[in-house]
Amino acid sequence: MSVEETVALARRGDRRATARLLTAVENQTGDAAEVAALTAGGDARVVGVTGSPGVGKSTLVSALIGAWREAGLRVAVLAVDPSSPFSGGAILGDRVRMADHALDEGVYIRSVATRGHLGGLAATTSAGVRLLEGLGFDVVIVETVGVGQAEVEIAALADTTLLLLAPGMGDGIQAVKAGVVEIADVYVVNKADRPGADAVVRDLKAMMSLVKREPREWRQPVVKTVAQEGGGVDELVAAIAKHRDHLDGDDRLAVKRRERAAAEIRARVDAALVRRYAVPEDLAEAVATGRTDAAEAARRVLGDTA
Incomplete structure (x- = not known):
């Protein structure tokens, strides 16, 4: 079943279709962008x-x-x-x-x-x-x-x-x-x-x-x-x-909706940064054993050695 057909079913009250769409959004599957566009x-x-x-x-x-x-x-x-x-x-x-x-x-x-x-x-x-x-x-x-x-x-x-x-x-x-x-x-x-x-x-x-x-x-x-x-x-x-x-x-409701959108964008940016700048185990070990400090380790993760 296509995403468009699933959205149509969900709008008619089909719970399984709604569940599939929510799963796509929650897990950010390949269909997530199309789901978002069709349900805007x-x-x-x-x-x-x-x-x-x-x-x-x-x-x-x-x-x-x-x-x-x-x-x-x-x-x-x-x-x-x-x-x-x-x-x-x-x-x-x-x-x-x-x-x-x-x-x-x-x-x-x-x-x-x-x-x-x-x-x-x-x-x-x-x-x-x-x-x-x-x-x-x-x-x-x-x-x-x-x-x-x-x-x-x-x-x-x-x-x-x-x-x-x-x-x-x-x-x-x-x-x-x-x-x-x-x-x-x-x-x-x-x-x-x-x-x-x-x-x-x-x-x-x-x-x-x-x-x-x-x-x-x-x-x-x-x-x-x-x-x-x-x-x-x-x-x-x-x-x-x-x-x-x-x-x-x-216009208070519109302001609130814009703030909600901004908060979601920030959350997604934060999540992406956490994935991009994962902390290597050897670096964590270096901090734990005192061979370097956390500030220096953070600079290394960010690629900033200045």
């Missing part, structure tokens, strides 16, 4: 979901899928999972939690292995998002791996970034340490039926009161949810829609 365009809402492990990211994503499907929207999910130390593939925990949507033809869920990439995403996540947009999905959700404070790449990728917190996990302090006031667009206090939820909300609002904003600058709302029961999900969907409306004004 699209205007999906790209929603990032991040937060510490255990706050209920996958459960909330499942609830959001249900809400958007009720509205008649096609939804795709890239769930970034830790890589297996044996196979290098993704551990499919997130897909298990979203099993309620497994038979829905309007939903596509893909687990993506980090393959050692830091920052909560896989190196090819941005290309995967662009592909799914081009295949006609209305919403693309990217759920990060849940690595904690280093998980900031999602802000550059998503149009709207949701930061999930939960009571009883010390997340208020962790939020300050991670600098998430700058990266989150909507705060979600999940498991809000537990004691301490109101305290987390107060901590977030107190934190935001310390940040100076211009009159037309976005002010992050705090939404309380109980994702397991669907509580607060409609309010969260409304908050996401309101942020999208904010981005549509004053």
